[in-house]
Amino acid sequence: MGDPLSGLMAALDLTDTGARTSEDIFTGPSQWMPGGRVYGGQVLAQSLVAANRTVASDRFVHSMHGYFLRPGDVNLPITFSVDRIHDGRSFSTRRTQAYQDGLPILSMIASFQDVDAGLEHQAEMPADLPDPESLPSTAEVLAHIDHPVAQFWATERAFDIRHVGSPIYLAVEGERVPHQAVWMRAVGTLPDDPALHRAAIAYASDHTILEPVLRGHGVPWTAPGLKVASLDHAMWWHRDGRADEWLLYVQESPNSIGGRGLSFGRVYDRGGRLLASVAQEGMVRVPA
Numbered sequence: 001m002g003d004p005l006s007g008l009m010a011a012l013d014l015t016d017t018g019a020r021t022s023e024d025i026f027t028g029p030s031q032w033m034p035g036g037r038v039y040g041g042q043v044l045a046q047s048l049v050a051a052n053r054t055v056a057s058d059r060f061v062h063s064m065h066g067y068f069l070r071p072g073d074v075n076l077p078i079t080f081s082v083d084r085i086h087d088g089r090s091f092s093t094r095r096t097q098a099y100q101d102g103l104p105i106l107s108m109i110a111s112f113q114d115v116d117a118g119l120e121h122q123a124e125m126p127a128d129l130p131d132p133e134s135l136p137s138t139a140e141v142l143a144h145i146d147h148p149v150a151q152f153w154a155t156e157r158a159f160d161i162r163h164v165g166s167p168i169y170l171a172v173e174g175e176r177v178p179h180q181a182v183w184m185r186a187v188g189t190l191p192d193d194p195a196l197h198r199a200a201i202a203y204a205s206d207h208t209i210l211e212p213v214l215r216g217h218g219v220p221w222t223a224p225g226l227k228v229a230s231l232d233h234a235m236w237w238h239r240d241g242r243a244d245e246w247l248l249y250v251q252e253s254p255n256s257i258g259g260r261g262l263s264f265g266r267v268y269d270r271g272g273r274l275l276a277s278v279a280q281e282g283m284v285r286v287p288a
Contacts, residue, residue: 038072
């Protein structure tokens with residue numbers, strides 16, 4: 001598989017395939033994943049990169065709303081078509097459609113803004129949580145499991161993810177509550193590009209956002225017959241931060257019904273600044 005961070009950077013390095021026709025069309029590779037389905041965070045981040053290529057350099061993404069329409073195939077590249085919906089005095093709006101074999105797999109709208117002054121407040125970061133260095137990495141938790149999916153999660157993901165409390169890979173230990181927190185950071189150093197770091201945080205935000213739904217019902221990832229898939233994903237960026245430094249991702253699920261679970265998340269840097277807010281609804285089906 002090679003270096004996971006190099007794989008992430010290669011996935012986000014889109015090719016401008018519309019240059020000859022003056023169309024905003026880009027192409028990117030699919031990262032290999034167990035099960036053969038494209039990781040949702042990958043196509044989200046790539047869609048943001050594509051949209052960002054069409055926006056003035058002094059504008060930054062502040063919000064994104066995307067719908068996953070079909071599962072992607074890791075054996076195929078992805079084409080991203082960007083529509084320049086609006087460019088105003090302070091905001092730009094873009095729609096990105098991601099395609100494989102001519103069929104849409106993701107539809108996303110993102111908004112970009114100039115740097116501007118205004119009122120400022122934030123929800124405070126939870127206090128008295130253990131430092132990430134005191135928690136086991138995913139590699140340490142899963143190193144003894146001789147299974148391809150476990151080994152992939154342990155060594156081939158571009159982000160080191162450390163659960164505050166026990167993870168739910170194999171079992172749900174302790175109280176069954178629909179909330180959790182994880183520390184996460186890229187496994188190496190990323191370039192000093194704020195737009196890239198925002199895309200990388202979007203990439204990582206999809207890894208664990210639905211886990212509070214599972215944790216609240218005592219369902220581990222290894223539960224027989226479990227099916228989980230992202231349906232939609234919304235994200236708001238509040239402040240610049242680095243994806244290659246430790247970030248605290250606080251998550252909670254307010255509701256689950258009809259085979260769907262809803263989760264909210266907040267991403268803080270280690271200094272307590274709120275960098276981003278996340279919302280996702282996903283399909284969560286457990287055999288009766």
